[in-house]
Amino acid sequence: MARTKEFDPDAVLQQAMELFWEKGYEATSMADLVERLGIARASVYATFGGKRELYLKAYDRYVENGIDIIGLLSQPGPALPAVRALVERYAEEAAQDTRHRGCLVVNTAVELAPHDRTLARRVEANWDMIETALASALTRARAQDELGADKDPRALARFLLTMMQGLRVIGKSSDDPVRLRDAAAQALSVLS
Structure with a gap:
């Protein structure tokens, strides 16, 4: 007879x-x-399997619980305010x-x-989703x-994606919120 788990796998x-x-993957030991x-x-x-399998599940959990970018950018009405709000949200969170x-x-x-193709594909899939949602919103903004x-929605989407991910990198190591907010404001100026 199988034992009942004495813990909540979802909470774990x-x-x-x-x-x-x-801590990151490498710095987190099984202990x-x-x-x-x-x-x-x-x-x-x-x-969960081993440490790597647990990491894959944790990564997927993080992505599933993230910002509903598609929902935010696909709301009816003007599209550009939603794009601006997303970029500003990235800057504020960072x-x-x-x-x-x-x-x-x-x-x-x-x-x-x-060095991990499985995770590289997952990262690319996440960034492709963000880029596509941004490009779609920017295409709609141009149509409206x-x-x-003269603005290229796909190129702007790639630029904003790269800048938004850069905000996350800078936010990880900097205590200067002005740097992040100024960068976001400058990036958004290309939409004017």
Whole structure:
């Protein structure tokens, strides 16, 4: 007869995500996981697989719980205010990141994607989704005469995506919120 789990796998996954987000993959040992999660090493393996499998699940959890970018950018009405709000939100979240955790997607891109094809594909999928949502909103903005006809929505989307991810990197290591807010304001000026 199978034993009933004495822990909530969903809560444990959330705690694992937080730990990986704080320390990174390589700096998080199995001992760190066991201590933080409050479950035995065997339970980690039996429930989630190894450390890598747990990281993949934690990464997916982070992405699923992130900003509803598609919902934000696809609302009816003017599109440009939604794009501006998204960029400003990225800047504010980075400016308020007092724990200097950054973004788990960006952290994964820097730490693991160069040598882990599975995670590289997941990072690319996330960035493709953001870029596509931005390009769609900017195309709509151009069609609604909010954005000049000479502006290339796809190129602007790529620029904003790159800048927004850069905000996350700077926010991870800087205590200067003005730097982040000024950068976002300058990036948004290209939409005028």
